Amino acid sequence: MMRTLYSLAVLVSTTILSACGGSSDNDNTTTDLWQVSTDKSSTASLTQTNAPTLTQYMKFGLYAQTTSVGEENPTPTQPADSGTNLITPGVDEADRVKFSDRILYVSGKDADTGNPYLKRWFREADSGLTAMAALPLADPLKRIKGLYVDEGQLTVLGDDQQDYIGLLTTPAESVNSRTVVQLFEQGNAVYQLELDGALLDSRRTDDALWLVSRYRPHAAGLLGYAATEADKRHNMAVLQAASLTELLPKRRVNNAEAEPMFSADQCYLPADIQNNEGSSNMVVITRLSTSAPYQTQSACVVGEITDFYMSAQHLYLHSLVLEQTGAQTVVHKFSLEDSAAGYQATGAVDGQIAASQTDFMLHEKDQTLLLFNSVSGEEGPMHRLWVLQQEGDTLNTVAQLPNQQYPNEVIGKPGEAIYGVRFTGDRAYVVTFERTDPLYTFDISNTLQPRVIGALEIPGYSAYLHSVTDDLLWGLGQNITFDEQGEPVWNSASAKIALFDVSADDAVLQDDLLFSGQYSPLEYQHHSLAALHQSGTTRMAVPLSRFDDELGEMVSLLLLEVADNGVMQKVGELIPEYNQRANSWEARTVLIEDDIYFVLGDTVYHSVWQQPDQIAAQY
Template identity: 30%
Template structure:
């Protein structure tokens, strides 16, 4: 367990899904099977969740029916989950300067990404001389010029006049800086991902800036698209956005409680046309323009059924260097929750679930676990965005949004996916994790399953009953998986034959890793938490997590991995931003030395109640923890941390700064620059 293994979170998710109906199908799943070379039955096109092209009339009819299902009937209860569906409940910021010239002679770190040739948005980017950052409480781009162990703020540029927007990430491509922004909302995580009304009337902005002269940047374009950005990637000068929007109409009563309101809604919906439902875009705050026609859009199999999810998912490509950037791509009526991108393709994934049909009339539906599956849709990026096929696998991708893309990886045209299949009550599932390998079938636009693990020939479980999935990482033809309840089993997977993957080895060590990072060819760095088992052993109740743990794993011989070295930072309560976002980790290879930096909120003070495994310790300071790793010998050497903020002198002060989770750093040559809040601390490495 992670603080008793996050039992409450898992149970709450299960109850939420049980009560609210969630975002998927209620239809029965049928599966076609084939036999691979190991005589193992595997799914090929399970229930065929393929997207199909929609005509204008067909798509309009579907969206109208979904809108009528949601808004065309009066309901007497509206409080989170009521009537037939759930809805979102709201809960508790010029002078002329020299042209920039990046110093290419210096080694410079870059944003830590899942794939080396696919960039990801983050709150700091660098060209080797200037740092481009996002402000914490304003929609401002702040630009710092670095000078060895110093830095100077040279520009604080506000974007737009709307005080309700916030910047969510930056991209830098040569002299073009792209800033993504969205409306700042106060909604619970459940409303964001499970409630369609969260996505209504939302817009996302893309600001393009010419930074050839970083001290006097100029805005070249502002693009506004309907919908909220789920995720984004950059490949070359093309920016890819996955957005989600929920159709709405002016005058629509969101929660009709009388027949008169419902009747007015029905009239409004029936009189609308397709253009009223599909997302639009605006360039430089000009007139609205349609992004899609009906022929650009698809329908999922389950959207043909009655559904309370009327979302439009858009996958858009935007040329960052265009003076008039115009979004182009594809859309489908349905849902998606995450995006994974290789250099050749983008995969959109979403979890759906169904209950046994004989429980429909039961008042005890929460006792009937749903059948949970994940749909995968592949879009190639060659010559534009083109739909290639869909597949379905059992299980889901976990509850941490940042970790979901790492559950997927494409290698030599084969998609590898790890899903969680454990019971909601953490009891007896023999293998809580499952591996799938899938390959595109051009004949029927499907992603066919080549193999699963475990299977009849290779029955060894991935994880033990009651364990959850933590870190996953695919590197070439190898896969790495961390599951945890009392100890950290690290599974090394051999994927060299995608039709017959197998577990090469299993390593048992204390604690768990939230993130796995390659260190040279022979080592793997795990970043997570140390842990102490309840009652000192595996009592079935889990373990109490402690301080942050860095674990260097020797994977020279995949059949015999070992923990080469470990470092424990702080006591219980200590956190690292890397556990929330892999972008917080910064590395730079200098010869045989890998420089590593990660933000830490250190809790190393007095215990705030009698000591024990479950005791939290008071906050000491926020810092950038630094270490050198010799990639040849596998030794870690910690350096003095860079302290950004310390606790007040009061001995009872136990609360850390709120800023540590957004801390970042950049390495340029022999210097490091640490972004904490809106300030940058620079010094020699």
């Protein structure tokens, strides 16, 4: 099995950690320095570890790190609202704006002080908003990274880092950020949790909040870069003296004493590690029960992880391994059915996951995992659809496209990159682009025998795809023009919205809209979209951005209607007053009945669907 390792200029010793106490008086050579290597990533299955193995693995990883040159890191009584636009239905995601129980929550950072804010308004019977008392944020909370809200329970996620660009530090000198979770019940602060490590992202199911964080262990006194033999001996001594408890991340509940988040037997290492290898990279999966948040369960993987995908039943960590033969995507599968994330299986396929919104490139269906990725070739990236299925502790490849039986069912033309992906029901859709926008339709009704059943070429591309109904697919991207040499002229791009009829195998362009000189953050941030289906029509709100030579970014809100019969029309555009501190990336919208609440910066603009260009109130 191929590994990706890089060896370090550390001189020879096969002495294990417990035996490295130092050298004799007449042994002044460097032969007793640790010879270790850092396992950057592995395609092997994971194995449950124990305290001695975990301790050695992390200590060797820290030692190797310091001797390297450096490293490249709705209630039934309330009307329906648009809610947060989700990747997987039923799996909630944190966002800066939430609405529940007639309360609108808006979080962000004060532009003057850099301090976080959390504002809330009560929606009155006349649809107006009344400001409510501020909620006291925990002292360690310096930056809010997202909110969850359900039935009067508000969860605030953040960390202890300011939104400023810090000075570069050496690996051992860098201080782990601390994830902060604060829980409010009916407006009262009832719970505060601090976890060592930087929050990668989170998800929420009916019974639990799931946090995925990165952590790098540290030992007091460890030198950041050990260039000399004396420095290396110093670091060896520091690490020999360090206990496992010192290296593990801690949790603090309601400002109580810190305690380890987990024990060694809740950690997993690659099953093929060698005795002289180590890693100082750790990813931690933590479960918080929504009914009893004091009960946290964590599991850890020591190694490189890029990102994760979560369905309602499983969580998949994935990483990139660079082999001599090319890149590989490695996936680790965890079950969510128990009180803690339980490791199940690992698989690897050729290629790497790359697109504008990679979260949409993995999908669980019928006990299989489907994923799109790209393999480098002489003529540019070659794209693949892989289907993985668990057998024992291995995720085996049980299907792929193209394949020997269907070699011509290729995804994209030479040189085209993947821009948009959407799985929905028994179909998957992929957009690739270099000069035109091929929209590929896949039949995944039988995941063991996927097929390409249609391809439509139109100008431009769609970077975000949204299923309106089973028969209608909506896309947002850009329309691109080309110069005489056939090269794209990107500064002439226009925001493009396309509606496709996908009732048959071959998609048909139903309608499209162009917005000259404008762009939408929805290309990269799916939370930008608000969509609400009612009475046979889907109402959609999309932020648009254009740049003014004098003022900079100008942000507006486009309102659209898509009828179930395939008719799309522009309703209007909400154009707020210019705010130099607002940006389109953080723009959010909540749709409730005929009301539009457009959040730009820390200001809420209220309008109504029938006259969106007339701002009724500003809060």
